Amino acid sequence: MNPSSHLSLIIDLSPSQWHLSAQSNNSYPLSFQTFLSHVLTFVNSHLAFKHENTLAVFGALPGRSMMLYSSLDATSANSNDPPADANSYRPFKLVNSVVANNIQKELDAIERLTEEPPVALVGALTKALCCKYQPFGPSTTRKRGNEATTSVDPRILILSVSPDLSASYIPVMNSIFSAQKLKVTIDVCKVFGEETVFLQQAAHLTGGSYIYLGRRDAFLQYLTMSFLPPPSMRHIIAVPQQDKVDFRAACFCHKNIVDIGFVCSVCLSIFCSPVPVCSTCRTKFPMKTLQHLNASRPSIPPANGVSNGAPRPPSARPNPGMSASLR
Amino acid sequence: MTAATGKTEGQQERSLHALLPFLQTQSQTSLTRMYQRPSSCLSIFRLLGAVERQLVMNLLWLESSIPTSTMSSWVTKEGKTLFDDALAWLARLHILSNNTTTKLGLSPAFKTSMRHAITGGGASVSFGVPAEPDEKRPAPTIDALDAYALERWETILHYMVSSGTGQMPVKPSQGVLFLLQRNGLMAMNQGQLQITSSGFQFLLHTPHAQLWELLLQYLQMVEERQMDLVEVLSFLFMLSNMELGRVRAFYEYSTESLSDTQRAMLEDLRDYGLIWQRKAKCIFHASSRRFIPTRLATTLTSSVPPLPTATHASGAQDQGFIVLETNYRIYAYTDNPLQTAVLNLFVFVKSRFPNLVVGSITRESVRKALVNGITADQIISYLTTYAHPQMRKNKPLLPVTVQDQIRLWELERNRIKTQEGFLYTAFASQADYEYVLNYARQLDVVLWENAAKRCFFGSVEGHTNIRGFIERRTGGGG
Numbered sequence: 001m002n003p004s005s006h007l008s009l010i011i012d013l014s015p016s017q018w019h020l021s022a023q024s025n026n027s028y029p030l031s032f033q034t035f036l037s038h039v040l041t042f043v044n045s046h047l048a049f050k051h052e053n054t055l056a057v058f059g060a061l062p063g064r065s066m067m068l069y070s071s072l073d074a075t076s077a078n079s080n081d082p083p084a085d086a087n088s089y090r091p092f093k094l095v096n097s098v099v100a101n102n103i104q105k106e107l108d109a110i111e112r113l114t115e116e117p118p119v120a121l122v123g124a125l126t127k128a129l130c131c132k133y134q135p136f137g138p139s140t141t142r143k144r145g146n147e148a149t150t151s152v153d154p155r156i157l158i159l160s161v162s163p164d165l166s167a168s169y170i171p172v173m174n175s176i177f178s179a180q181k182l183k184v185t186i187d188v189c190k191v192f193g194e195e196t197v198f199l200q201q202a203a204h205l206t207g208g209s210y211i212y213l214g215r216r217d218a219f220l221q222y223l224t225m226s227f228l229p230p231p232s233m234r235h236i237i238a239v240p241q242q243d244k245v246d247f248r249a250a251c252f253c254h255k256n257i258v259d260i261g262f263v264c265s266v267c268l269s270i271f272c273s274p275v276p277v278c279s280t281c282r283t284k285f286p287m288k289t290l291q292h293l294n295a296s297r298p299s300i301p302p303a304n305g306v307s308n309g310a311p312r313p314p315s316a317r318p319n320p321g322m323s324a325s326l327r
Numbered sequence: 328m329t330a331a332t333g334k335t336e337g338q339q340e341r342s343l344h345a346l347l348p349f350l351q352t353q354s355q356t357s358l359t360r361m362y363q364r365p366s367s368c369l370s371i372f373r374l375l376g377a378v379e380r381q382l383v384m385n386l387l388w389l390e391s392s393i394p395t396s397t398m399s400s401w402v403t404k405e406g407k408t409l410f411d412d413a414l415a416w417l418a419r420l421h422i423l424s425n426n427t428t429t430k431l432g433l434s435p436a437f438k439t440s441m442r443h444a445i446t447g448g449g450a451s452v453s454f455g456v457p458a459e460p461d462e463k464r465p466a467p468t469i470d471a472l473d474a475y476a477l478e479r480w481e482t483i484l485h486y487m488v489s490s491g492t493g494q495m496p497v498k499p500s501q502g503v504l505f506l507l508q509r510n511g512l513m514a515m516n517q518g519q520l521q522i523t524s525s526g527f528q529f530l531l532h533t534p535h536a537q538l539w540e541l542l543l544q545y546l547q548m549v550e551e552r553q554m555d556l557v558e559v560l561s562f563l564f565m566l567s568n569m570e571l572g573r574v575r576a577f578y579e580y581s582t583e584s585l586s587d588t589q590r591a592m593l594e595d596l597r598d599y600g601l602i603w604q605r606k607a608k609c610i611f612h613a614s615s616r617r618f619i620p621t622r623l624a625t626t627l628t629s630s631v632p633p634l635p636t637a638t639h640a641s642g643a644q645d646q647g648f649i650v651l652e653t654n655y656r657i658y659a660y661t662d663n664p665l666q667t668a669v670l671n672l673f674v675f676v677k678s679r680f681p682n683l684v685v686g687s688i689t690r691e692s693v694r695k696a697l698v699n700g701i702t703a704d705q706i707i708s709y710l711t712t713y714a715h716p717q718m719r720k721n722k723p724l725l726p727v728t729v730q731d732q733i734r735l736w737e738l739e740r741n742r743i744k745t746q747e748g749f750l751y752t753a754f755a756s757q758a759d760y761e762y763v764l765n766y767a768r769q770l771d772v773v774l775w776e777n778a779a780k781r782c783f784f785g786s787v788e789g790h791t792n793i794r795g796f797i798e799r800r801t802g803g804g805g
Contacts, residue, residue, distance in 0.1 A: 044445045045384055051373060051629030086456045086584070088447030089369060090570050096447075224384050225401065233377050236406030 004052035005230035028216035065123035169250035365444035370564035392432025476621035479600025524700020567627035
């Protein structure tokens, strides 16, 4: 028997972005209702794939994140459960109604503010990583073979609509590193909006796949073909990989995404301009190095895109000193 | 790590579920009839291999068929054979419409029902009609259900294992006995049912495999009993998609929407422990109008162990209970008579304590098992499956000496190889002998020869040719 797989689904629930997405002047307008029905179908497909497959759904709302569903604690009966019905497979119906109700509840709870805080994607990502990757049910611990007990392959699928939040660079990177350590694959589907640098890196570094949704009317087909095969199957079923990954980082001082960054040689903090003292580790850099670096900076930094002519530190790295790096 | 798992995955891909070959022999019409029910589609889908499942999903939401080349571009080089296998299987099960060489598309019946299964809806009533909760007579708890299923199942196995030993265990129902006989697991011997060698092998299988083995036999008997195969299968699949009772809101299902065939099945499945039914209150009703599937039924299409192994107070059985030492001693922490009886098949039991059986694996005990038709691999796999958690720290799990010795004991029995054939003797002259022998050598049928005695032994296949050759020669010569 092949191992069961666990899917943590993170749904970006930014009201303003979904409003923009549904506008009819987009080439393929996608309303939240349509999106949700596709996602729920995908979720059912995942659960149909194998009896033991588990699921957790997280929502990233403006300013907060929460767990919307988890098959680990869904076994207890609830008074809000939909009545049993002979025409549908009950676990599917249960998941769908719980997820839809919870999203409805959370969206209703959003206060009307003039300015919407950015979505708490990092919070949702961290919660997803904390979710225990255990096989469903208590009796599955006994399996034949030696390592079969732990062979759930966990993965996270992020359905993102919001743009990058450069302030969250460090937490996102930390999440990526812990995902690597936990051997969790992060898949990203960019449903609306421009490409996000951080999520591209997340997918790249954890061996997942990043897809920018081109034809948004075929959302379900994209989901099924690219994100349904569990990581253990991807050596048979090829899923799209990224051609090029945007490796740019955000500086620690102004949280801007930079083309050329200056890296502290002691603690590897990134800055957008040469600084005399590293704000993270308090290392003082010699004046000479700073002048050197300042002189070698291009006068007008390119507005966007990766520049190829980034200057390198002219001499061997001074110690302590600062080095510019091409990201 | 990835390479290793990849390999095992690839191997598992090819290990098919036991039901699929049976389904493949069914006619397209009956399969199509079965695919009309969403629950059957979902269950069959889950029995398929991983690649097949992914293919079905890829095609599920497409309205028109797509070229096969497009789909195969999604498959890596290593997965090519698996992909072709998968296509062949899907076509044989008539899940894909006929021509798979150029265009791929799901057959319309399967597509509609699978969509209904995933999204809900339709009016097929294929997932079981829930019964109104009955406040007066509460349904049993999950634990009680598990205990019930286990008791039923172990009755069958225990009856098998202790047949012929002189003990008189509880007899399972006539239907079960008949099924065991038909399956060749037990046979009439001197007026008594006795376990056969395939029965011994059966005992060492996992409960999941055992269950399906019995059910397959049941399915094969369906036509003789003039039951409708599609209805029988649909009912099994419906059971496999039902929900095991929850803690408070208990799920009982009503028998009202069932056909007569399916009602008849209720009784059989009750004997196997797949279904729990309340005892009839009055004699006019054959049985209660509601039923509850047990864990045996709800795990039919999954790999979760179908039986709660911790039956008695000791919870350690959940993890396995056998400790095997390099000196062939075996300690089994169990108080379960069935497990003790199964161990007794190939272990020389020295002493029994309330929660522990101590014995050793000896040449005699293993030979006894081998004579019964159990293979060395089956013994080793049984020991591996039920090894105590303490044993799992060892690498390799079982002591190599013991494993090798069990295999050697098996080889011991294979020292003599028998082959049917004919002995050719009494040749008139050495030339005649060599002439015929040469001919036989050319046919590659000579098993033994002795030139001094002018005789050789040829296999059965070559006999007609050699006889013809000799006759032609003697006929031609004089």
